[in-house]
Amino acid sequence: MNLMMILEMANSAFADRIAFTNSEDGSSITYQELFDQSGSAALAAQGTTSDHFAIRDVNSLAMPIGIFASSWAGLPFVPLNYRLTEAEIEALLTRITPTYLVTHDDHEEVYTNREGITPVTRGAFLENFDAQSKPEDAWSMEPEDVAVLLFTSGTTGEPKAAILRQKHLVSYLLGSVEFASAEEHEAALVCVPPYHIAGIMAVLSSVYSGRRVVQLPQFSAEAWLELAKSEKITTAFVVPTMLSKIIEALDGQSTADLPDLGSLSYGGGKMPLPVLERAMALFPDTEFTNAYGLTETSSTISVLGPEEHRTAAASEDKYARRRLVSVGVPMPGIEIEIRDDDNNVLPIDTAGEIFVRGEQVSGEYRGIGKVSSEDGWFPTRDRGYTDSEGYLFLDGRADDVIVRGGENLSPGEIEDVLLQHKAVADVAIVGIPDEQWGEAVAMAVVLKPGTSASEDELRSWVKDRLRSSRVPQVIHYKDELPYNPTGKLLRRVIREELIA
Amino acid sequence: MQLKTGTRLGSSVCNAEVMVISASDGDINLTCGGAPMAAAGSGGEKSAIDPDHQGGVQIGKRYVTADATMELLCVKPGEGSLAIDGTPLALKDAKKLPKTD
Numbered sequence: 181m182n183l184m185m186i187l188e189m190a191n192s193a194f195a196d197r198i199a200f201t202n203s204e205d206g207s208s209i210t211y212q213e214l215f216d217q218s219g220s221a222a223l224a225a226q227g228t229t230s231d232h233f234a235i236r237d238v239n240s241l242a243m244p245i246g247i248f249a250s251s252w253a254g255l256p257f258v259p260l261n262y263r264l265t266e267a268e269i270e271a272l273l274t275r276i277t278p279t280y281l282v283t284h285d286d287h288e289e290v291y292t293n294r295e296g297i298t299p300v301t302r303g304a305f306l307e308n309f310d311a312q313s314k315p316e317d318a319w320s321m322e323p324e325d326v327a328v329l330l331f332t333s334g335t336t337g338e339p340k341a342a343i344l345r346q347k348h349l350v351s352y353l354l355g356s357v358e359f360a361s362a363e364e365h366e367a368a369l370v371c372v373p374p375y376h377i378a379g380i381m382a383v384l385s386s387v388y389s390g391r392r393v394v395q396l397p398q399f400s401a402e403a404w405l406e407l408a409k410s411e412k413i414t415t416a417f418v419v420p421t422m423l424s425k426i427i428e429a430l431d432g433q434s435t436a437d438l439p440d441l442g443s444l445s446y447g448g449g450k451m452p453l454p455v456l457e458r459a460m461a462l463f464p465d466t467e468f469t470n471a472y473g474l475t476e477t478s479s480t481i482s483v484l485g486p487e488e489h490r491t492a493a494a495s496e497d498k499y500a501r502r503r504l505v506s507v508g509v510p511m512p513g514i515e516i517e518i519r520d521d522d523n524n525v526l527p528i529d530t531a532g533e534i535f536v537r538g539e540q541v542s543g544e545y546r547g548i549g550k551v552s553s554e555d556g557w558f559p560t561r562d563r564g565y566t567d568s569e570g571y572l573f574l575d576g577r578a579d580d581v582i583v584r585g586g587e588n589l590s591p592g593e594i595e596d597v598l599l600q601h602k603a604v605a606d607v608a609i610v611g612i613p614d615e616q617w618g619e620a621v622a623m624a625v626v627l628k629p630g631t632s633a634s635e636d637e638l639r640s641w642v643k644d645r646l647r648s649s650r651v652p653q654v655i656h657y658k659d660e661l662p663y664n665p666t667g668k669l670l671r672r673v674i675r676e677e678l679i680a
Numbered sequence: 681m682q683l684k685t686g687t688r689l690g691s692s693v694c695n696a697e698v699m700v701i702s703a704s705d706g707d708i709n710l711t712c713g714g715a716p717m718a719a720a721g722s723g724g725e726k727s728a729i730d731p732d733h734q735g736g737v738q739i740g741k742r743y744v745t746a747d748a749t750m751e752l753l754c755v756k757p758g759e760g761s762l763a764i765d766g767t768p769l770a771l772k773d774a775k776k777l778p779k780t781d
Contacts, residue, residue: 181686185699189739189755318721321699323686347686354701354753358774359740385779415779445780471780485778512775 181350183251183327183384184218184319190387191215193360199386200393202240203407207306209241211387214248219314221249221305225280226315228298232279232329234258235374236269238397242282242302243374244383247328251346252319255280256326259374261333263665272331273297275341275546323347328380329546330475333668341546342475351539352381352478353388355513362391369408369416371396376666378417378448378471381479391415401429405436412440417471419448419667420455427458436462443486445469449667450574450592452599453505460493472507472574474560478540482516482572484508499567506571507564514538516572517557518565531565531575531590563590580671582611582619587649589621591671594652597645598623598638603631606661610675612654622678623652626660654678681716683708688755690720693729696737696758701751708750712737713760735761735768743769 190199195212202208209217225233233250235242235258243259250257258276260269262284273279277296282305291299300308327346331339368386370393372379386393394411396403399422408416418426423446430436444459444466451470460468467486473479484492484506492503510516517525518532526532535557543552543559552558563575576592583589591609598607606626614620627633633641635655642651656678662670683689683703690697693713697720710717714730737743737754743762744751752762752769762769 181699185688185755192756193739321686321688354742356777356780361774417780443779445778447780467778469778469780480780483778483780511777 181323181346182319182321182325183346183349184248185321186350186353186384186388187211187215187218187248189359190390194364194390197364197390198392200241200244200395201411202395202397203403203411204238204240204395204397207241209244214244214387216311216314217245217306217309218248218252220309220311221245222252223313223315224300224308225249225253225255225298228278228280230255230278230280230298232256232258232276233282234260234273234276234279235282236260236262236287237282237284237302237374238262239370239374239379239395240302240306240397241395242305243379243395244387244393245305246282247380247383251325251327252315254320254325256329256343258329258331259380261331261375262373272339276329323350330375330377330380332475333664333666340548342542343544343546344475344478344542348478348540348542349384351513352480353384355540356480356511357385357388359388360390362386362389364390365412366414367392367394367411369394369396369404369411369413371399371404371422372417372419372448372666376448377473377475377479378419382417401425405429405438408438408441413438414440415443415445416441417445417447420446420451421449421663421667423451423459424455427455427462430462433462435464438463439465441466443467443469445471447471447473447480447507449669451505454599456504457493460489470507472572474562476541476543476558477536477538477560478542480511481514481536481538481541482507482510484571488571502573503567503569503571506567506573508572509570510572511538513540516566526565528566528568531563533578534560534562534564534572534574536560563592577671580610582609582621584611584614584619584621584649585617589650594621594623594642594646594650597642597650598625601633601638601641603627603633604638608661608669608671608674609652610671610678612675612679614653620653621650622654622656622675624656624658624661624674624678626658681708681710681718682706683710683750688720689717690722691715691717691758691760692724692727694726694758694760695756696754696760697756698737698743698752698762699755701742701753702749703751704749709765711763711766712758714763715760729760733761733763733768734759737762742772744772745769 233255328344470484471480611619691712714733
């Protein structure tokens with residue numbers, strides 16, 4: 181198994197189709213060119229002493245070439261988070277040297293004469309291309325080869341290097357994408373960065389299905405809307421914060437007027453129900469899909485499809501309607517269990533830790549090893565529960581659970597109640613150290629413009645709807661909450677501020 | 681021959697190539713167009729196709745045994761069809777899934 185086989189198949193079926201377009205500079209590449217350039221780049225990387233193929237850059241044509249070239253060369257592909265500080269990037273680089281490193285053109289000077297790093301700027305990487313040069317040997321078909329080494333976002337600590345082997349990524353593709361299923365006019369708008377698992381999978385799924393990708397390297401709602409229209413985009417993936425911004429940008433309009441946009445999928449964080457409902461109204465011709473997955477599971481493991489969105493939204497039954505905020509049902513070949521702290525499988529509608537098993541699930545980190553069990557179950561550290569029909573609901577991270585006087589409190593439960601208050605725009609509940617209770621409930625809240633809600637009012641709101649143990653002891657009013665660029669709420673930052 | 685997950689095999693009667701997605705242990709008599717398959721790219725003269733095994737294989741399609749213990753992905757198309765011990769493999773139905781990425 182090798183990702184290059186995916187590209188080889190695409191190239192044999194639709195060599196002359198446009199595979200990728202970079203909207204920033206208008207450059208495009210066909211499947212044939214992608215194949216040839218990957219060969220040329222693989223040879224260049226093999227000619228160095230590197231044992232990784234890293235990239236420190238926003239999305240560009242170098243991203244898909246890099247993925248396939250590294251698989252051809254037999255080197256793990258390592259997309260680095262270009263938003264990190266220089267010191268943080270340095271720390272990651274020391275973990276992957278010796279490495280080949282494609283950088284943004286602005287970083288030309290940074291890595292010259294650096295031991296263990298063979299740098300090449302994006303411009304040089306794309307230009308130094310010889311259609312005749314490629315490795316003499318075919319790529320390895322060993323399923324255990326490491327295809328991608330992806331640093332987790334590290335919202336709770338030092339980033340972990342998740343290992344994704346060829347077998348994980350290829351299994352995901354074979355299980356979820358039908359080869360050559362895209363029609364020639366189809367185009368996907370990709371605005372997630374290369375270092376996000378969704379950014380990697382967008383490349384691979386699109387190539388396997390034959391769907392053109394239009395890259396939007398720097399997201400803004402205005403640019404996204406403009407590009408979706410001008411490129412007649414048919415499918416796109418966004419994280420919740422992006423969808424919020426798109427809706428804001430459409431303020432005052434009755435529809436987004438994007439009739440070509442057949443499907444819009446979202447994931448990577450919790451989607452607030454008001455945002456989703458507003459989006460469904462603004463995009464009447466668009467099918468919505470919620471995808472839940474992790475880096476360690478080669479992306480999507482459960483899906484709430486368009487039909488399920490419609491059924492839930494139209495249901496009179498509260499229990500069925502609630503499924504609109506679920507992450508749907510497991511993908512084919514994926515098993516999910518909810519377990520308590522003692523590893524017992526829990527009954528329906530009872531929250532615990534989500535465990536997952538399947539061929540696409542890696543659950544392995546460099547330097548840490550496999551964290552999944554002998555029989556393949558991976559503890560996601562996400563909390564959740566399933567309902568009577570097997571729909572999966574997320575309930576925050578296991579590490580975010582507040583233990584107050586021996587009682588486990590879920591921040592998500594308290595946040596959901598507060599978000600129903602008319603003045604609350606955004607809210608985060610975290611645990612802070614407390615002498616009496618071990619941990620106390622603390623809250624950072626953002627009010628909607630022109631509204632007010634006193635601390636007492638918010639406390640009574642929670643007390644009237646949940647038990648008194650859930651009532652926030654400490655309340656801070658904020659202008660906005662901190663999120664990372666891919667939409668993850670930075671609870672650690674909020675916690676530090678609330679303790680200070 | 682022994683089949684290992686991830687290995688690529690070529691037909692000896694046509695241009696077809698397959699990748700092993702899953703395989704049972706032991707010696708497996710996999711044929712394409714009636715003739716045994718061998719490691720892809722091993723070359724050699726193409727032999728004649730058996731008229732009873734010429735349904736063809738299509739790129740991107742998956743082929744399975746009746747008990748689903750063996751599954752192959754066609755990575756290059758050809759005129760021969762796949763069989764194990766003379767029993768033809770069946771085309772696996774594609775699942776319709778929403779686009780998620």
